[in-house]
Amino acid sequence: MFCRTCGKELNDKAVACVGCGMDPREGTEHCPTCGAPTKERQVICTACGSSLLGKAGKEWSLWPYIGLLVLSFFVPIFGWIFGGIHVRGAAADSKRKSQAWHFVIASFVGLFFNFVLMGLG
Ligand SMILES: [Zn+2]
Numbered sequence: 664m665f666c667r668t669c670g671k672e673l674n675d676k677a678v679a680c681v682g683c684g685m686d687p688r689e690g691t692e693h694c695p696t697c698g699a700p701t702k703e704r705q706v707i708c709t710a711c712g713s714s715l716l717g718k719a720g721k722e723w724s725l726w727p728y729i730g731l732l733v734l735s736f737f738v739p740i741f742g743w744i745f746g747g748i749h750v751r752g753a754a755a756d757s758k759r760k761s762q763a764w765h766f767v768i769a770s771f772v773g774l775f776f777n778f779v780l781m782g783l784g
């Protein structure tokens with residue numbers, strides 16, 4: 664790995680940089696994978712594409728995908744619940760009722776895409 668502060672190449676288990684004395688995993692000036700210069704708020708290295716967030720590296724980058732998967736699974740269910748409430752509440756108003764049905768149909772479409780995505784995965 665490379666020191667994140669000064670960019671010196673170090674052993675992967677190094678706890679301090681021999682070049683600058685800092686924790687090599689702290690700092691924001693260099694990519695830990697390839698040593699390329701990075702900016703403070705950069706999320707990935709533009710030279711090698713590796714994640715610059717946290718010390719966990721690859722494990723961290725899985726969480727947004729898991730979150731999206733869970734969200735896409737539960738949102739259609741919420742769609743049915745809220746759509747159902749709308750249909751019942753708007754029984755007297757035909758325009759609101761049709762909007763509520765659109766909501767329910769959109770939720771079914773969302774679930775269909777879930778099955779497609781699960782099939783591909
Ligand atoms: Zn250093």
Ligand SMILES: [Zn+2]
Pocket residue numbers: 694695696697698699708709710711712713
């Ligand atoms: Zn890099």
